[in-house]
Amino acid sequence: MTTSPPTSPAHPTAEHTPPDGRPGQSKFRTLLGAGVGNTLEWYDWSVYAIFAPFFAAQFFVSDNPTSALLSTLAIFAAGFLMRPIGGFFFGWLADRHGRRFALTTSMMTMAAGSLLIGIAPTHDVIGVWAGLVLLVARLIQGLAHGGEIAASYTYIAEIAPRAKRGLWSTSVYVSVTAGIVLASLIGAGASSTIGPDALRDWAWRVPFLIGGLLAVAGLYIRRTMHETEAFENERSTGEHATTGDLVRGLRRNKTSIARILGMSAGVTVVYYTWAVGIPGFAIANRGLDPTHGLWASVIANVFFMISLPLWGKLSDKVGRKPIFITYGVAMLVLTFPLMALVGDSAVVLTLVMMVALFFLGAFVGIMPAYFAELFPTDVRASGVGVPYSLMVAIFGGTAPYVLTWLNSHHMSWLFSAYMVGLVAVGLLTTLLTPETKGIDLR
Template identity: 75%
Template sequence: MTAPISVPAKASAGQAPGKIRTLFGAGIGNTLEWYDWSVYAIFAPFFAKQFFVGGNATSALLSTLAVFAVGFLMRPLGGFFFGWLADRRGRRFSLTTSMVTMAVGSLIIGIAPTHDAIGVGAAVILLLARLLQGLAHGGEIAASYTYVAEIAPGERRGLWSTSLYISVTAGIVLASLIGAAGSSLFGEQALRDWAWRLPFLLGGVLGLVGLYLRRTLEETEAYTEGARTRSTRELLRALARNKKSLARILGLTAGVTVVYYIWAVGISGFAISSKGVDATGGLWATVAANVFFMITLPLWGKLSDRFGRKPVFITYGVVFLALSFPLMSLINDSALRLGVLMGVALFFLGAFVGIMPAYFAELFPTEVRASGVGVPYSVMVAIFGGTAPYVLTWLHTHQLDWVFSCYLVALVAIGLITTFLTPETKGRPLT
């Protein structure tokens, strides 16, 4: 792999205030984009029957979650396309373009006609909007992980990388807050009838805010001063030179993407539709657990900057090998219990996702960093993360919840083994 060069000392000192402002601008845009993505999973139980007419609410929900999963199929393409843009045209350009694409998808869902109005065409429109969002979201990962890692001081890269998932979680919390507030103000029936549209329409409007913030971001020094790819052929050749790092990200990501899309995004919908948790209580539990998650994320970043990336990743893997079965089996119709279980799961999940942008970025040289991170990560999310809520709900309908826990443990084990086989990157400079 190409040997990186160090970040100039002035980037850690004299330019710190400007970089913090830049980090804040990147985080706000990231929050808005993840809000648009997450609101679908949170509100799926409410609008499912608006687009799919089946024998019961569960079958309609399964169809809606299938569309959620299909949206992930576009993420590898988005990771490649927007990663290529980020490596060729710059991190800022890619971030801005993906933000606009995501907002357009959200707006389409917000104004989409229902099955009662146009029949099967409603589901087609929903599917196309999710494919558009999937494309954008794959690009978001490629560019934002790279951007945050490159603007961070080398000795604090782990801590700074936690800001990415703080902003990601802020988007999830915002979506959950709107859901909880909507349920409290309008009632669950209104959410199912019409109020589910409001968060999607809001996401489209907020996209304008994100567009402004990301257009004012500064480009990273690593990109402006380093090597860059200028054609698709050069990009493919650079990826081939870093095939070991690509394989490592595949192994590391398979399990954590399932953990994340269950416990941070999809578990409230599952608990509401399948376990009988009160909708308002379940949404407020999601808000509380994710706020706790945000607060504790910097702890893992500081630990990784002091002790290394690998020990923190290993902590996550060992804990989820031990707790995956108990956490899933303890979910019942109590919103309070759901909140506690989510809090525990998200705390230890933070050991992985909090420092993931730093660890992944440190495995690649600048010329291929965005694509190298975005493509394999998006492939694993498409295969395992996007399908996780559907698989869990389907297995539950067949009284096979334990199979899902076995599936999760196996994937986490693969990630743990890969961690042991991946070199430590703490202190590695970026070029």
């Protein structure tokens, strides 16, 4: 195992362009292999939040629909508790056995959890055990999702040409958003054709079953991917990382881990609020028509996908920090007015989501590149996966629940304050973090 560099990122060295994939593998095929799996995993992960208002009453019987939804969102949050474990396990797997192996394994694990939800018996069939089955399935998905982050961020950053690493890293959240859009499209299409009542009765199962079956295609594509040059060079030393080596390596890079912790808390709340949870919140708490809400999510997220490469390309020119600062300042200024505008109008919701997601893209688009640039090869996947998954578990996974609970107590303004406070912490961390654009990952 190679010796880890200093905690702070290495200084940029002379430009060289590494191979864009291995012989016989094009840039497109390389990105496709990573992207398809990302799309499928995030489809499986996000479809739960999107369809929660429809299937909540199937698993939790209550005279109060809000109570049933809160129970379902609590399980949504519980799934995030497994993500730090998944980040550590699959991060170790990626640092020990390769990025490709970890990517393939995490995708199949996610598909298993999705299929379990799709066939899960309801409360009418097995009573309170239905909620337990749903919880187990969500925990399986959480484990897989923590692994996907660790491996995919690292894989894309390591295969990208150094001068275009910011641009290439946006492909992660382009594919992530494609999964959310796919889930929303299925929901909107089903709601438009068969109606919300059918979705509540039985059709909510369909998107989960589709996600599990599509994993077969994703498995084929990911199995044909080549390993990254950085990992192959690390493995060529003939030394292999043990669990103890991994823990010691993470300890040596504790400053980089602290930076990820500080920057991630706010952005995870912002992301899971605006990219995933806000349509369901508007449907359940603001009287928004379900079909219109799902279409609003589709339109806003498609816009989000289109805007991401712009931020990535700009970060390759001006650096990562100015782009991160732009996001932080924008969210400090806009959070309260944007949240106040969420109501029963799909048009307003679409516009509000587009504004929020545009500035969110300034952070998440280049986040995979920046986080990977903070760590040496031997602990890169674990260094990225563990702290980020921990922050997502604590802050991101609980965001829809906290928003819904505060709103039920007529304190939705407090959620906006909570989000602003966490964004401020991230902005301060950014100001104290060195620039990493152009460093050599190899």
